[in-house]
Amino acid sequence: xxxxxxxxxxxxxxxxxxxxxxxxxxxxxxxxxxxxxxxxxxxxxxxxxxxxxxxxxxxxxxxxxxxxxxxxxxxxxxxxxxxxxxxxxxxxxxxxxxxxxxxxxxxxxxxxxxxxxxxxxxxxxxxxxxxxxxxxxxxxxxxxxxxxxxxxxxxxxxxxxxxxxxxxxxxxxxxxxxxxxxxxxxxxxxxxxxxxxxxxxxxxxxxxxxxxxxxxxxxxxxxxxxxxxxxxxxxxxxxxxxxxxxxxxxxxxxxxxxxxxxxxxxxxxxxxxxxxxxxxxxxxxxxxxxxxxxxx
Amino acid sequence: xxxxxxxxxxxxxxxxxxxxxxxxxxxxxxxxxxxxxxxxxxxxxxxxxxxxxxxxxxxxxxxxxxxxxxxxxxxxxxxxxxxxxxxxxxxxxxxxxxxxxxxxxxxxxxxxxxxxxxxxxxxxxxxxxxxxxxxxxxxxxxxxxxxxxxxxxxxxxxxxxxxxxxxxxxxxxxxxxxxxxxxxxxxxxxxxxxxxxxxxxxxxxxxxxxxxxxxxxxxxxxxxxxxx
Numbered sequence: 001x002x003x004x005x006x007x008x009x010x011x012x013x014x015x016x017x018x019x020x021x022x023x024x025x026x027x028x029x030x031x032x033x034x035x036x037x038x039x040x041x042x043x044x045x046x047x048x049x050x051x052x053x054x055x056x057x058x059x060x061x062x063x064x065x066x067x068x069x070x071x072x073x074x075x076x077x078x079x080x081x082x083x084x085x086x087x088x089x090x091x092x093x094x095x096x097x098x099x100x101x102x103x104x105x106x107x108x109x110x111x112x113x114x115x116x117x118x119x120x121x122x123x124x125x126x127x128x129x130x131x132x133x134x135x136x137x138x139x140x141x142x143x144x145x146x147x148x149x150x151x152x153x154x155x156x157x158x159x160x161x162x163x164x165x166x167x168x169x170x171x172x173x174x175x176x177x178x179x180x181x182x183x184x185x186x187x188x189x190x191x192x193x194x195x196x197x198x199x200x201x202x203x204x205x206x207x208x209x210x211x212x213x214x215x216x217x218x219x220x221x222x223x224x225x226x227x228x229x230x231x232x233x234x235x236x237x238x239x240x241x242x243x244x245x246x247x248x249x250x251x252x253x254x255x256x257x258x259x260x261x262x263x264x265x266x267x268x269x270x271x272x273x274x275x276x277x278x279x280x281x282x283x284x285x286x287x288x289x290x291x292x293x294x295x296x
Numbered sequence: 297x298x299x300x301x302x303x304x305x306x307x308x309x310x311x312x313x314x315x316x317x318x319x320x321x322x323x324x325x326x327x328x329x330x331x332x333x334x335x336x337x338x339x340x341x342x343x344x345x346x347x348x349x350x351x352x353x354x355x356x357x358x359x360x361x362x363x364x365x366x367x368x369x370x371x372x373x374x375x376x377x378x379x380x381x382x383x384x385x386x387x388x389x390x391x392x393x394x395x396x397x398x399x400x401x402x403x404x405x406x407x408x409x410x411x412x413x414x415x416x417x418x419x420x421x422x423x424x425x426x427x428x429x430x431x432x433x434x435x436x437x438x439x440x441x442x443x444x445x446x447x448x449x450x451x452x453x454x455x456x457x458x459x460x461x462x463x464x465x466x467x468x469x470x471x472x473x474x475x476x477x478x479x480x481x482x483x484x485x486x487x488x489x490x491x492x493x494x495x496x497x498x499x500x501x502x503x504x505x506x507x508x509x510x511x512x513x514x515x516x517x518x519x520x521x522x523x524x
Contacts (some may be wrong), residue, residue: 057467129466164474201481267437
């Protein structure tokens with residue numbers, strides 16, 4: 001049987017006050033931690049070429065490759081009104097964020113993820129806002145966002161990225177790259193890709209990578225700047241058209257050896273071959289500026 | 297013979313629709329029911345759209361009717377519009393004619409139908425064969441065909457706006473900002489096309505802007521579905 005006793009404060013010894021002074025803040029701290037974000041860690045054993053899908057409304061998603069045949073998902077929801085589900089179906093791991101009640105405030109609908117995957121994993125990521133960052137994953141990848149930015153590093157495979165306003169940066173990617181946006185800026189740096197297709201309406205496009213033999217590079221926007229950098233040893237056949245904007249060129253082009261372009265009747269256009277014309281570059285803008293500049 | 301993947305086939309749909317028939321694509325279509333179905337649908341839309349005549353002001357409605365028949369056949373919508381609704385539809389403003397043809401369509405499917413309609417318009421109007429046959433007719437047809445599409449997208453923009461009010465404010469703001477941007481581009485492209493009707497580059501940009509708008513409206517509508 002337990003009993004409780006009320007003891008007047010003036011009867012407490014001095015040491016009890018000190019103990020209480022330490023205990024109360026500690027308890028408050030513990031309760032605050034308990035009510036805060038619940039970090040969750042889940043492991044899934046997978047075979048070769050697993051597929052990982054992530055559906056999240058808002059948050060930071062960081063995916064990194066590792067050497068284990070395992071997928072690790074560390075999630076941190078912003079509130080206890082949402083829940084992260086991660087489940088495995090065969091060689092597929094599906095991760096999604098869902099609301100636990102009908103009246104979840106938009107600010108609470110946020111979860112951050114740190115995910116480790118085998119390097120041959122295929123990724124499908126939907127994240128409306130926040131950011132998506134992927135490094136060293138060599139499998140195919142599809143990333144779709146609204147406002148979230150997308151950063152890929154050392155990726156390969158077939159990479160498709162679609163944003164509404166989010167920016168896209170691809171560093172040292174060697175796969176097939178297809179990116180589209182309405183107002184997002186694209187930065188394609190140190191690429192070694194045979195196929196690049198990038199289209200944004202008002203965003204800028206910077207391509208600073210290798211033009212591989214037989215590679216095709218199509219860069220298109222409505223306004224904004226399209227800029228490509230080339231080295232003296234590069235070899236490409238180039239077509240640059242801006243309907244109402246400018247085309248600035250630092251490459252010494254010769255008339256195209258395989259001139260099958262229609263000469264445009266509208267806008268400013270430039271066609272020609274640099275060295276042997278092994279790669280094919282097409283740049284098109286409505287009223288933006290196209291810059292073809294020497295690499296520093 | 298080495299066959300190709302579904303993804304590769306989709307990447308080659310445009311040349312296929314322009315008449316290119318590589319053997320590996322044909323081989324894939326013989327064995328893949330899904331791709332075969334997609335190509336059949338596109339070809340039937342293309343055939344229907346190609347039959348439009350510039351002289352027929354109401355010709356595009358036949359395409360929507362055809363689309364509706366296909367969607368009914370696929371079970372995406374159920375039955376025809378009841379007689380009393382039909383009468384009401386006749387008195388409805390012109391801007392809502394597309395929606396009234398699809399009264400029971402789930403919103404994402406309806407948004408998908410916008411894209412199908414855009415595909416139909418694009419194939420019918422940007423095809424080099426059509427253009428070479430009769431350029432004047434092609435130009436006139438373009439103007440007739442894009443007007444209802446533009447009006448429809450404007451009308452559905454108003455409807456879509458009400459669906460995203462409970463979504464993340466950053467996402468909602470981004471969608472609205474980008475929609476305004478696309479509207480601005482549509483206006484500028486339309487101006488260019490009106491000034492230089494033969495300008496193919498301006499036309500391409502105009503249709504891409506329409507596609508972007510349809511895509512944005514789809515996303516806004518889908519987010520509305522998610523929060524309701």
